[in-house]
Amino acid sequence: MRKVLYVFSVLSDQDVDWLTSNGHPRKLIVGEVLVHEGRALDSLYVVLDGHLAITMAAHSGGPVARSITGEVIGEISFVDSRPPIASVVAETPCTVLGISQALVAERLRKDESFGARFYRAMALTLAHRLRKTMIMANSPPGPGDHGADELDDNILDNLHLAGGRFERMAKRLLHR
16 A cells, blocks of 8 residues: 555645546456556556556566555556556456546646646656666665665655545545
C-alpha cells in the first residue's frame, strides 16, 4: 500500500473525490488480464483490493513484479502515450478502480492545480520505482543510500491524510 501514499499524499481530498466519482470499479477473477502488453490502454487503474502479477513476454511470461492494494497501474502509458511494456494479471480476486485516460486528460487541461498535483504524484511514483529497480540491480546498497522504501519528508507529513483518502475511496467503492 506504500505507493498509494505517494499519490494520495499529493492529491487533495477533492481530487480523490473526483477520481472516485469518475472512475468505475471492476472486479477481476484469478487469471483475468487487466492490461495486455503492447495493446493501447484507455484507463488508469488504482488497485483497491487484491494482488496482480506483472508479466512480460521477454521474460517467458512469468511474473517480473507484483502490484498490490493501493498501487496505480497504467501511469507509464498515460505519461508517455505508448502501449504498456508488460501485462497485468490478477493473482487473487481483485477490485480495481478504472479511470478513463480521456477524462483525466480533460481534467488536466481544465484544472492546472490538479495537473500540478497529479503529475507530481506520478513523478514520485515513477521515481520510487526507478530507485527501487536501480538498488535491486546494483545490490548491495552503497553508502548514503537510504533505501528504496524510505518515504520523502513531504509524504511523511501527509501520511495520515493519504491513508485516510485511500481508505475512504476503497470503502465507498468496495461496499457499493
